[in-house]
Amino acid sequence: MFESLSDRLQGVFQRIGNRGRLTEKDIDEAMREVRRALIEADVNLGVVKEFIGAVKERSLGAEVLKSLTPGQQVIKIVNEELVTLLGSEQVPLVHANQAPTIIMLVGLQGAGKTTHAAKLAVHLRKGGQTPLLIAADIYRPAAINQLQALGKQINLPVYDEGVGETPPKIVERGVRVARDKGNGTVIIDTAGRLQINEELMQELVDIKALVKPHEILLVADAMTGQEAVNVAREFNEQVGLTGVIMTKMDGDARGGAALSIRRVTGVPIKFLGTGEKIDALEAYYPDRLASRILGMGDVLSLIEKAQSQFDENDAKALEKKVLSGKFDLEDFLSQLQQVKQMGPINQLLEMIPGLGAAARKQDVQVNDDDLKQIEAIIRSMTTEERRNPQLIKGGRRKRIAKGSGRQIHEINELLTQFKQMQKMMSAFGKGGFPGMGGGGGGRGRFPGLPF
Amino acid sequence: MIMKFFRRGQRDEKLEQSLQKTRRGVFKQVIELFQRSEIDDDFFDDLEALLIGADIGADTTDQLIDELRAKIRERGLHQPAEAQEILRADMISLLKKAVRYRRVKILQRGVPYVILVVGVNGVGKTTTIAKLARYHQQQFNRQVIVAAGDTFRAAAIDQLQLWGERINVPVIAHQPGSDPGAVAFDAMQAAHKRAADVLIIDTAGRLHTKDNLMQELGKIRRVVQKTVPDAPQEVLLVIDANTGQNGLAQAAAFAKMVEISDVALTKLDGTSKGGIAFSIVKALGVPISYIGTGEKMDDLTPFSEESFVDGLFFEKHEGEIPV
Numbered sequence: 154m155f156e157s158l159s160d161r162l163q164g165v166f167q168r169i170g171n172r173g174r175l176t177e178k179d180i181d182e183a184m185r186e187v188r189r190a191l192i193e194a195d196v197n198l199g200v201v202k203e204f205i206g207a208v209k210e211r212s213l214g215a216e217v218l219k220s221l222t223p224g225q226q227v228i229k230i231v232n233e234e235l236v237t238l239l240g241s242e243q244v245p246l247v248h249a250n251q252a253p254t255i256i257m258l259v260g261l262q263g264a265g266k267t268t269h270a271a272k273l274a275v276h277l278r279k280g281g282q283t284p285l286l287i288a289a290d291i292y293r294p295a296a297i298n299q300l301q302a303l304g305k306q307i308n309l310p311v312y313d314e315g316v317g318e319t320p321p322k323i324v325e326r327g328v329r330v331a332r333d334k335g336n337g338t339v340i341i342d343t344a345g346r347l348q349i350n351e352e353l354m355q356e357l358v359d360i361k362a363l364v365k366p367h368e369i370l371l372v373a374d375a376m377t378g379q380e381a382v383n384v385a386r387e388f389n390e391q392v393g394l395t396g397v398i399m400t401k402m403d404g405d406a407r408g409g410a411a412l413s414i415r416r417v418t419g420v421p422i423k424f425l426g427t428g429e430k431i432d433a434l435e436a437y438y439p440d441r442l443a444s445r446i447l448g449m450g451d452v453l454s455l456i457e458k459a460q461s462q463f464d465e466n467d468a469k470a471l472e473k474k475v476l477s478g479k480f481d482l483e484d485f486l487s488q489l490q491q492v493k494q495m496g497p498i499n500q501l502l503e504m505i506p507g508l509g510a511a512a513r514k515q516d517v518q519v520n521d522d523d524l525k526q527i528e529a530i531i532r533s534m535t536t537e538e539r540r541n542p543q544l545i546k547g548g549r550r551k552r553i554a555k556g557s558g559r560q561i562h563e564i565n566e567l568l569t570q571f572k573q574m575q576k577m578m579s580a581f582g583k584g585g586f587p588g589m590g591g592g593g594g595g596r597g598r599f600p601g602l603p604f
Numbered sequence: 605m606i607m608k609f610f611r612r613g614q615r616d617e618k619l620e621q622s623l624q625k626t627r628r629g630v631f632k633q634v635i636e637l638f639q640r641s642e643i644d645d646d647f648f649d650d651l652e653a654l655l656i657g658a659d660i661g662a663d664t665t666d667q668l669i670d671e672l673r674a675k676i677r678e679r680g681l682h683q684p685a686e687a688q689e690i691l692r693a694d695m696i697s698l699l700k701k702a703v704r705y706r707r708v709k710i711l712q713r714g715v716p717y718v719i720l721v722v723g724v725n726g727v728g729k730t731t732t733i734a735k736l737a738r739y740h741q742q743q744f745n746r747q748v749i750v751a752a753g754d755t756f757r758a759a760a761i762d763q764l765q766l767w768g769e770r771i772n773v774p775v776i777a778h779q780p781g782s783d784p785g786a787v788a789f790d791a792m793q794a795a796h797k798r799a800a801d802v803l804i805i806d807t808a809g810r811l812h813t814k815d816n817l818m819q820e821l822g823k824i825r826r827v828v829q830k831t832v833p834d835a836p837q838e839v840l841l842v843i844d845a846n847t848g849q850n851g852l853a854q855a856a857a858f859a860k861m862v863e864i865s866d867v868a869l870t871k872l873d874g875t876s877k878g879g880i881a882f883s884i885v886k887a888l889g890v891p892i893s894y895i896g897t898g899e900k901m902d903d904l905t906p907f908s909e910e911s912f913v914d915g916l917f918f919e920k921h922e923g924e925i926p927v
């Protein structure tokens with residue numbers, strides 16, 4: 154449904170590719186794409202602006218402009234800044250010195266507090282605890298029954314006093330019960346409320362004053378839009394948050410709200426809810442969330458892989474060749490080998506945004522066998538021929554076909570496509586973005602390779 | 605000027621009240637924005653921020669601003685106040701024009717009017733059903749029954765039954781974990797037998813990305829069609845006003861499965877503006893029919909484009925600036 158950010162960035166950098174090195178204007182254009190992607194991911198506009206400022210500043214730095222692959226560098230910076238903003242490390246739940254550890258869940262209506270109270274309880278039980286759940290939602294019809302039913306399902310105790318008592322009183326007595334019975338943890342399920350409802354916000358403040366929870370977790374729906382900032386800010390300012398659980402992450406929402414919440418409250422995200430099942434609670438990894446928000450799939454791991462395979466000096470040498478239009482079949486062969494080291498080609502293609510889609514659209518079927526065939530053909534050439542493919546005429550073609558066990562038309566096909574690719578590469582070369590180019594490519598057996 | 609578009613009436617007053625909270629914060633900015641002395645780049649930047657901040661989304665925001673720029677140029681305008689009027693009219697007409705199918709609600713004697721209520725988890729389906737049942741009772745004196753089609757979520761049946769007691773509406777329910785199709789079937793039988801005018805079917809919240817759960821909705825639909833071929837006459841998609849851009853994906857997926865005929869936008873008593881409604885109406889071509897403005901049984905209001913748009917940005921209160 155959405156065009157991924159890396160597709161778009163790729164588009165931008167490809168256009169630039171024909172003009173020359175990156176300029177500030179190019180970076181601005183790229184930043185507009187980043188901005189839009191973040192807005193579509195529901196990151197708050199204020200947060201987006203600030204973020205773009207930081208990324209732009211770094212992108213204008215020497216590391217990018219002088220780079221062989223500025224496009225990739227920019228994507229990397231976007232990702233790094235995003236991960237930094239999302240909190241670079243995991244923050245575990247607080248464990249009270251003196252039992253019980255008290256955890257209170259708060260949030261808007263329908264965010265998933267009750268379900269997550271139960272999930273959290275099961276999670277903590279795995280760590281050897283026996284949590285007591287307290288049902289403090291006296292407002293929503295059957296909210297208490299819901300928690301009771303979940304308690305029964307997971308075989309953990311639920312404390313409730315029906316709907317006739319005030320939540321602070323219920324919680325106070327519930328905590329006392331936990332203390333008496335030796336429950337190591339207490340999880341309080343509160344009613345959903347609007348952050349502008351003064352009376353109900355006061356109720357949370359009262360509960361907090363009475364039992365002093367060690368953790369107050371905001372339960373927030375991953376599908377939330379721009380208002381996430383105000384909601385989180387108000388809950389934080391009025392009640393004081395220690396963490397966030399982002400729920401319904403099993404859908405296809407980009408989850409930009411997480412970034413907004415994290416930015417305005419500074420509070421760490423502690424868990425992700427990923428399904429309706431009771432064990433669908435996951436630890437939080439900022440890098441995964443970052444690529445999800447950007448819709449970048451696995452492109453980052455691809456860049457990383459490519460960079461680790463790609464020796465800096467080799468790259469410089471290759472760049473020279475590309476720039477001077479001297480990229481030959483010999484270079485191509487060594488590129489092929491590097492690509493092969495990175496993993497199955499299909500997977501690689503899929504990982505390259507845009508290229509994967511383009512390949513599917515053109516019905517290009519690439520598999521590792523194709524690569525092997527290409528390799529076999531090139532290996533049947535002499536070094537001389539690899540350096541100067543134009544030498545390969547009739548007689549030589551026959552010999553190569555025989556040597557590699559392929560048909561002559563296949564040799565022709567490869568040579569034609571290589572010529573196209575050379576053209577493309579020198580065009581990219583002029584632009585300094587040979588990396589994720591790939592746009593051209595061929596219809597048929599031998600795809601234009603991404604490198 | 606602005607006020608004359610605003611249809612005054614009891615219901616609108618209520619909507620206005622509840623939307624007042626929605627505009628908190630934004631309201632001051634809006635007043636400031638449209639009281640500026642000139643239309644410059646800053647003006648458009650801030651307007652963009654306002655529209656995006658309301659979850660209207662980048663595409664619709666661009667569309668609105670491009671149109672506005674063009675009209676300002678054409679007409680040679682210089683005053684932000686004039687721009688305000690244009691924008692307001694554009695937003696209203698965008699919502700109105702986007703509606704391509706408006707199913708006429710005809711209730712036939714002896715044939716239950718079936719409303720199937722769907723949506724992702726926690727958006728307010730069950731609460732909306734209670735409000736809607738009450739609306740049909742109170743406004744039109746219709747006999748309503750509801751079906752507890754959410755047999756999955758813990759205590760979902762209890763929740764609907766408690767509502768049933770409160771508003772005095774019979775609830776057809778099976779055991780937790782039973783087949784929702786069977787509940788729907790029984791509910792249809794009951795509706796025929798009791799000569800009910802309206803049957804509203806609750807369904808479990810489900811993410812639109814879960815294929816098997818989405819299929820289940822198709823099954824419920826086929827079950828009710830066994831005795832009333834054009835049922836469900838109304839398929840109501842419930843969208844939480846807090847929803848961001850994902851709302852569009854939700855709407856598209858549900859529409860693909862069950863032919864949405866109406867949308868209810870809930871939780872407009874909060875601070876979210878519900879701007880995703882624009883994209884949804886555009887994509888589905890069906891109207892927003894109701895808005896939810898609270899947790900009580902009377903907190904449901906028929907949708908009006910004018911009130912909605914005014915509630916977002918434009919309503920002027922002479923002299924005073926609400927905080």
Ligand SMILES: Nc1nc2c(ncn2[C@@H]2O[C@H](COP(=O)(O)OP(=O)(O)OP(=O)(O)O)[C@@H](O)[C@H]2O)c(=O)[nH]1
Pocket residue numbers: 262263293345347723724725726727728729730731732754757760807808809810870871872873874896897898899903
């Ligand atoms: N403030 C506010 N809260 C609402 C509104 N509509 C529903 N709610 C609340 O939102 C929460 C979820 O509502 P439900 O009706 O249970 O939602 P649902 O879609 O049936 O939820 P599931 O069946 O669990 O998917 C409850 O706490 C409701 O009271 C509304 O218009 N305004």
Ligand SMILES: [Mg+2]
Pocket residue numbers: 729730731754760806807808809
């Ligand atoms: Mg429900």
